Amino acid sequence: MITATDLTLTFGKGTPLENPALRGMSLTVNQGEFVTVIGSNGAGKSTFLNALAGEVMVDSGQIIVDNQNVTKLPTYKRAGSVARVFQDPLAGTCEGLTIEENLALAIKRGQRRGLSAAVKARYLDQFKTSLTSLNLGLENRLGDKMGLLSGGQRQAVSLLMASLTPSAILLLDEHTAALDPKTASFVLDLTTQIIEEQKLTALMVTHSMKQALEVGDRTVMLHQGQVVFDIAGKDREGLEVKDLLELFEKQRGLEITDDSLLLG
Amino acid sequence: MLSNIAFYGAIETGLIYGLVAFGIYISFRVLDFPDLTVDGSFPLGAAVAAVLIIEGVNPWLATGAAVIAGMGAGAVTALLNVKLNILNLLASILTMIALYSVNLRIMGRPNIALLTEETVLTPWYDLGLAYHQVPVLLFVLVVLVSLVLLWRFMKSETGLAMRATGANPRMARAQGIATGAMIVLGVALSNGLVGLAGALFAQSQGAADVTMGVGVIVIGLASLIGGEAVLTPSTVFRALVACVIGAIVYRLAIALALNADFLGLQAQDLNLITAVLVTLAIVLPGVRTSVAARLTRKKA
Numbered sequence: 001m002i003t004a005t006d007l008t009l010t011f012g013k014g015t016p017l018e019n020p021a022l023r024g025m026s027l028t029v030n031q032g033e034f035v036t037v038i039g040s041n042g043a044g045k046s047t048f049l050n051a052l053a054g055e056v057m058v059d060s061g062q063i064i065v066d067n068q069n070v071t072k073l074p075t076y077k078r079a080g081s082v083a084r085v086f087q088d089p090l091a092g093t094c095e096g097l098t099i100e101e102n103l104a105l106a107i108k109r110g111q112r113r114g115l116s117a118a119v120k121a122r123y124l125d126q127f128k129t130s131l132t133s134l135n136l137g138l139e140n141r142l143g144d145k146m147g148l149l150s151g152g153q154r155q156a157v158s159l160l161m162a163s164l165t166p167s168a169i170l171l172l173d174e175h176t177a178a179l180d181p182k183t184a185s186f187v188l189d190l191t192t193q194i195i196e197e198q199k200l201t202a203l204m205v206t207h208s209m210k211q212a213l214e215v216g217d218r219t220v221m222l223h224q225g226q227v228v229f230d231i232a233g234k235d236r237e238g239l240e241v242k243d244l245l246e247l248f249e250k251q252r253g254l255e256i257t258d259d260s261l262l263l264g
Numbered sequence: 265m266l267s268n269i270a271f272y273g274a275i276e277t278g279l280i281y282g283l284v285a286f287g288i289y290i291s292f293r294v295l296d297f298p299d300l301t302v303d304g305s306f307p308l309g310a311a312v313a314a315v316l317i318i319e320g321v322n323p324w325l326a327t328g329a330a331v332i333a334g335m336g337a338g339a340v341t342a343l344l345n346v347k348l349n350i351l352n353l354l355a356s357i358l359t360m361i362a363l364y365s366v367n368l369r370i371m372g373r374p375n376i377a378l379l380t381e382e383t384v385l386t387p388w389y390d391l392g393l394a395y396h397q398v399p400v401l402l403f404v405l406v407v408l409v410s411l412v413l414l415w416r417f418m419k420s421e422t423g424l425a426m427r428a429t430g431a432n433p434r435m436a437r438a439q440g441i442a443t444g445a446m447i448v449l450g451v452a453l454s455n456g457l458v459g460l461a462g463a464l465f466a467q468s469q470g471a472a473d474v475t476m477g478v479g480v481i482v483i484g485l486a487s488l489i490g491g492e493a494v495l496t497p498s499t500v501f502r503a504l505v506a507c508v509i510g511a512i513v514y515r516l517a518i519a520l521a522l523n524a525d526f527l528g529l530q531a532q533d534l535n536l537i538t539a540v541l542v543t544l545a546i547v548l549p550g551v552r553t554s555v556a557a558r559l560t561r562k563k564a
Binding site for chain 1: 424432
């Protein structure tokens with residue numbers, strides 16, 4: 001469970017490029033909930049995720065993950081409870097390391113690392129079983145360098161790495177945006193499958209309104225660093241993109257001009 | 265051609281620079297941290313070992329102290345970068361410059377002779393080997409032990425975390441790795457190895473000199489890059505072996521160049537030859553592939 005209360009964050013404070021990214025943003029995500037997050041460019045989606053992960057520090061407000069106040073903690077101290085998949089397929093894995101080494105890094109996420117061998121024999125079965133579930137034939141390529149894999153394969157492995165150890169929250173930052181449509185839908189299916197199987201609490205940022213309504217069980221829209229609406233349950237069922245747009249206009253008296261949101 | 269003594273001399277220095285190349289491999293390749301501290305930590309290791317040896321300390325303890333001093337120097341560079349956000353290259357130059365004064369302070373004079381002192385080499389001369397073969401034997405052992413330990417470390421959980429820190433810091437942080445601490449540990453380890461090299465060099469050459477660090481970084485890099493050109497570093501083990509091969513090949517090439525009378529080169533040309541060799545080592549692998557590409561294109 002995560003509770004973000006009244007987060008504010010301004011980039012380049014006191015300079016001509018001052019840019020308020022979060023303006024009093026609050027959101028509570030309950031245990032086992034899968035929330036999709038939408039919003040136009042500059043709405044604060046990525047900043048919000050980065051704030052939850054600790055990559056950026058908020059100016060004010062409070063972030064509580066599983067009853068622990070993590071507001072001031074750096075990324076690596078939050079990693080035990082926060083798992084992430086990035087937008088860039090190259091960002092979530094190390095291309096110079098082998099598949100098994102990448103997985104071995106992930107299996108120790110948020111734990112103390114010692115001087116024993118990183119890739120242990122007892123991990124290999126688990127690695128193979130999880131890789132088999134991807135249906136990409138990667139279970140026979142444990143010793144291959146990550147750089148030999150395609151973007152889609154790497155994103156699938158990133159997803160696996162994020163779910164290898166339990167975490168309080170899984171953050172997905174437009175993790176299918178850089179993939180071709182077919183691979184994107186494969187990775188998205190895999191995402192929903194893993195989240196359902198492991199009953200993960202997840203927050204997925206997406207640029208596509210359609211996707212935001214199709215997957216997950218709650219949708220939140222951000223605008224100018226705040227939550228403009230938040231729908232779940234019955235209200236969300238059967239909702240279509242045009243309903244979402246009407247909702248948005250009613251709430252804000254604004255028209256959405258960002259084409260990518262409509263086309264996605 | 266090369267005389268027997270010149271040959272063993274080249275191997276001996278090559279092995280010592282193999283240790284330097286290990287250190288440079290950690291900073292430049294594993295951590296992606298261009299670290300010039302080595303020009304200061306090499307004479308630092310020599311200075312610490314020499315001063316302790318003439319004070320009558322056991323030469324192995326003195327060598328161990330040199331390693332710790334080198335690690336300290338590396339930690340200073342890394343902390344300047346991690347804690348004070350000084351650019352890594354600049355941080356290392358600051359430490360290197362500072363070490364020149366520190367080394368003079370430690371030694372109390374520009375150089376210390378060790379010719380008559382008991383060193384780590386002394387007991388080995390009783391084995392009955394030729395005088396110029398003894399250092400080679402001992403340094404082969406030291407390099408092998410360092411190589412195996414370093415290889416095991418790079419395969420450990422902490423070593424893997426260090427490799428991830430250099431390759432993809434954002435991913436490393438997301439996996440809960442304290443990247444700042446990894447940089448401090450890695451740069452310290454790197455300079456500890458260079459301190460060890462400096463201590464052994466002083467003992468085998470019979471003197472520690474405050475200027476002996478000049479260009480160590482370039483020779484170390486030449487060894488690293490040369491080794492990579494000979495042996496593709498696809499695994500950590502191959503990369504480490506490449507460091508040693510590169511360093512020995514480099515010293516042999518220098519010895520040959522200086523010994524080939526028809527070239528007319530003399531000892532004072534050493535740094536020029538080094539710079540030319542490094543340039544060749546960097547450029548040649550690229551030339552090889554572009555020539556190959558041109559040849560295949562013509563065929564097609």
